[in-house]
Amino acid sequence: MSATPLVRSSAVLRVAVVGSGPSGCYTAQSLVQQDPDVLVDVLDRLPCPYGLVRYGVAPDHEKIKSLQTSLRTILEHERVRFLGGVGIGPGGVPAERLRELYHAVVYCVGAATDRHLGIPGEELPGSWSATEFVSWYSAHPDSAADGFVAGARSAVVIGVGNxxxxxxxxxxxxxxxxxxxDIPHPALTALAASRVTEVHMVGRRGxxxxxxxxxxxxxxGSLPDTEVAVHAEELARDxxxxxxxxxxxxxxxxVEVLRGWAAAESRPSAHRISLRFFLRPVELLANGGRVGAVRFERTVPDGRGGVRGTGxxxxxxxxxxxxxxxxxxxxxxxxxxDPATGTVPHLGGRVLREGTVAPGEYVAGWIKRGPTGVIGTNRPCAKETATSLLEDASTLVHKDLPGDPLEALRAAGVEPVGWSGWCAIEAAEAELGASLGRGVVKLPDWQSLMNAARGR
Known part of the structure; x- marks a missing residue:
């Protein structure tokens, strides 16, 4: 709370922040820190806040997930209001209507899909995006996929990021x-029965x-009964x-960690993780109607920071x-x-339409800068956007609004999940965990989430 407040003598500024993940929360925080009168509604399509902190951080990363505590403080601020279960766009509140209800709208919606490999066999059964797998074990209510590990003995993970x-x-x-x-019980049961004993994590570069x-x-390297193996000859190509x-x-x-594993002696273990480098996937091969193997081409450095195939x-x-x-x-x-970057064109967070600033429209987070950085990267990104918005505030507040946006949403048949509804979901997840002899366990589907939020 060290920012110097911006003092305005004009009407109260109402801002909608679309998305309650880190970028949305940090945008709301920066707005209320800099302006002592601004009112911020944080809208989310889901009835639960926190975005990828809830639905993208692995369940065993409890320290990172504890960031929810600080995000909670932001959403409980007296001038911030959480409105969950409010979709924007097709099937929800039209974006044009949202702009009528607020002086300004900040879109903090992240990057909603994943990149494809573009190789033959990618759509075979047994081939998934990591995003789908993460959504499943994170209990995302949109996750309809299941059966990831059923019948699998060996897995290939393509990519060498976090x-x-x-x-x-x-x-x-x-x-x-x-x-x-807090892993959902169906995912825990499936992983407990998994017969996957070998996982290959493969990168095309060094x-x-x-x-x-x-x-x-x-x-x-700290996983119980798990050996991490690397191929010294592959490492040496770099x-x-x-x-x-x-x-x-x-x-x-x-590199130092990998050197240590390369020098270590092999030991019998229940699981083996093999880290592979300089292999580029070229085809997923079928076996019995589903994926059975991945074909890779060996690559070598091209001297310009990339790689070339060797045949x-x-x-x-x-x-x-x-x-x-x-x-x-x-x-x-x-x-x-901009389809090339997967982002909305902007200037300091101000949305640009054909090179011209669109009044009252802003972006922050991945939809602004692309899927880069860590959670903390969203802080300066959000602050830049909030600062731009507040610089425009004296003009924005001249727009007449139809009253409290919440009442307008309800009049249109939209009944948002407020903070009390989210607290009811938390209580239901604690109750579910207790009934299973565990701690908090996430509710994995829309119906159970909404029933909990509505007190049913």
Missing amino acids: VAVDVTRMLARGVTELSPT PSQARFTTKELREL PAYLDPSALPAPQRRN EFEEIEAQLVLRSVGYLGVPLEGLPF
Whole structure:
């Protein structure tokens, strides 16, 4: 609360923030810190707040998930109001109507889909995006997928970022470690029965270019009864691995961890995680009507920071394939969109329409800058947008509004889930966990969430 408040002598500014993840919460926080009178409604399509902190952080990462406590403080601010279960766009409140109800709208909707590999066999049964897998074990109510690990003995995770590390770790976790978390009970039961004993995490470039953080990487080596294996000859193809002195500190630490695993002796374990590099997926191969293996082409550094194919191929057996090659933003109704970057064109967070600032429309988070950075990256991003908005406030407040937006939404047949409804969901999840002999356990579907929110 160290920001210097902006003092205005004009009417109360009403702002809608669409999205209650970190970027939305930090935007609301920055607005109320800088303006002593602004009123902020944080709207979310889901009845639950916190975005990817609730539905993207792995259940065994309890320290990161504890960030919900600070986000909660923001949403409980006296001038911030949470309105869950309010979709914007097709099937929900039209974006044009939302702009009529508020002086300004800030879109903080993240990147809603994932990138594809674009290779033959990608749509075979047993081939999924890591996003689908994460949604399943995070109890996202839109997750209709199931049966990820059924019948699988070997899994391939394509990608070497933190999400790839997360799903790899979750496949190797035992029920003893997962039971105390908030993982939904169906996912816990399925993972407890899993016969996956080998997980291959594969990147097309070298170890010095991997995007995982050292903390995440080291966690793989601390899993009970799990061996982490690397191929020394693959690591050696990376010149920066052989001489990491010029690497930035984060990449240099990654290389040091990998060096330690390369020097370690193999040991019998219930699970084996194999980290592979310089392999580019070219095809998913079928076996019995579903994925049975992944065909890779060996790559080598091209001397320009990329890789080139060698014409040598290798097949890795897998009955489960998870692609983790990045998120992608999707167009929003009524807003301009750059398909090349998956973002909304903007200037300091102000939405640009054909190069001109659109009054009262703003963006923050991944839809503004692309799916980059960590949770903390959203703070300065949100502050920049909030500052731009408040610089425009003296003009924005001249627009006449029809009254309290909540009443207008209710008059249109929309009944948002307020903060008390969210607290009722929390209580129901605590009750469910107690009935299962566990801690808090997430409700995994829309009906149970809405029943809890409505006190049914």
